Amino acid sequence: MVTARTAAGLAAGAAAATAGWHIGPAATWIPAVRRTLSPALDGRGDPGHVALTFDDGPDPHSTPRFLRELDRLSVRATFFVLGAELRRYPELGRRMVAEGHELAVHGWRHEWPWYPRLGRDLRELPRAADTVLQVGGERPLWYRPPYGILTGGRWAAARRAGLRPVLWSAWGRDWTAEATPAGVLSEVTGSLRGGVTVLLHDSDRVSAPDSWRAALGALPLLVAVCRERGMRVGPLGEHGLQAHRAA
Template sequence: MKKEQLFTRRRALLAGAAAVGAAGTAGVFVWGDKGEPVRVGVPVSGAPARSLPLKPSAYRLRPLTGYGPPRAAPARTPVRHEPLLRMTGRGRTMVLTFDDGPDPHYTPGILDTLAEYDVRATFFVCGEMAVDNQDLLARMADEGHVVGNHTWSHPLLTRLTRRQIRSEMSRTSDVIEEGYGERPRWFRAPYGAWNRAVFQLGAELGMEPLAWTVDTLDWTTPGTGVIVDRVEKSAAPGVVVLSHDAGGDRSQSVRALRGYLPRLLDSGYHLTLPHSPRA
């Protein structure tokens, strides 16, 4: 499928999935046993709980070292009933995530900025994009980033059978293992649409479900300054930020990262990688 057709199809799905998307303003939805949508509480973008405002600092907090791809998968991944929305831990820690790539036009710019500031991020990749950009997966591995599974073709999983969901997940994990060197330990459902089958099959494949706390809504191309403002106003300990490095014109996302990343660091934030809480 040509990329132009892919982008058109995704925008159509976005319109049809409006009730389950935009977690930064409406929340992440989980499908109940009877098919009804149940919203998981997510702080509204721009006003997270216990937000710590950005303040100039007299020092640059040195990025944490020793972060890299997980060395070994846990013996058994728990089956959760809702996705993880934020990270727990001490201090000012945040997680940056990028969905839908890798894209040869935009992903390298994001990787360049992360490398400049010695920061690690998490990339939730789609199999149909990753299969033709294995070199970018290898670079992510070399530079210590985490690569997660975002399905093969970015469908609305709640409309698929268990067999179709497994195929979307497992094919993508195969491609990630080939290019990245390890099977993914993290999974993110497209459009933030989860149900019991998604949680169960993800766990069977050794993956934890990670959603987000703050949605930059960069896919709407609101302007570089708007994206920067959303991230900075939402900065708080444990926040997981959602951005995109593919699926359309992501030049604003690339420029926005260059704007907010050094300011987060100057304000004393650690930009770290996700970790699994105790089951």
């Protein structure tokens, strides 16, 4: 006979297990953890290549400025886009693809992930991937969760959508009001070596207003440093990572 106390204990155990399954993978947000346990999730690829990636767009105010600068520099990049924004600005997504850039998935909206919501994750991530396919003409390969927090639900949804999660191995801290081009460059170059994946932002949608200007100002300086060190700069698709494919 199951007592009320036993039932409560079983329920508490199940809740704890669910919470552990959901939150446990988020430990990969810590650079030392993912460098040790999952270099691929850390974005480590071809040692002669640096993968340049941008999050949080497309944004009609700022993204075109990055596209113009990338074109001037003859550099292509990967843009982790939000599905809701891509649906709102599909012409900008088509321009990215036409100019040789790669579209990847950053989720449907930029939301905090702490409460388990597997059903919603399983609906929204494929929806974002389908939007990328419809706009760009190719099914995306990569997924980077908002805030870089890869929960169990997000991981399961990514696998179902045929997406490979990729975080980053160098970032510019370009989302703060105090960010400057020199500061962004210093942050990135502190971890810059062949094979890294660099995270920057082409939008201030969830950052300090106009913070994207620091990343834009740092961009030509960063590309110059990479080239001086003999490293190519390009999208994740040229970084030597193996992508998941939908079954």
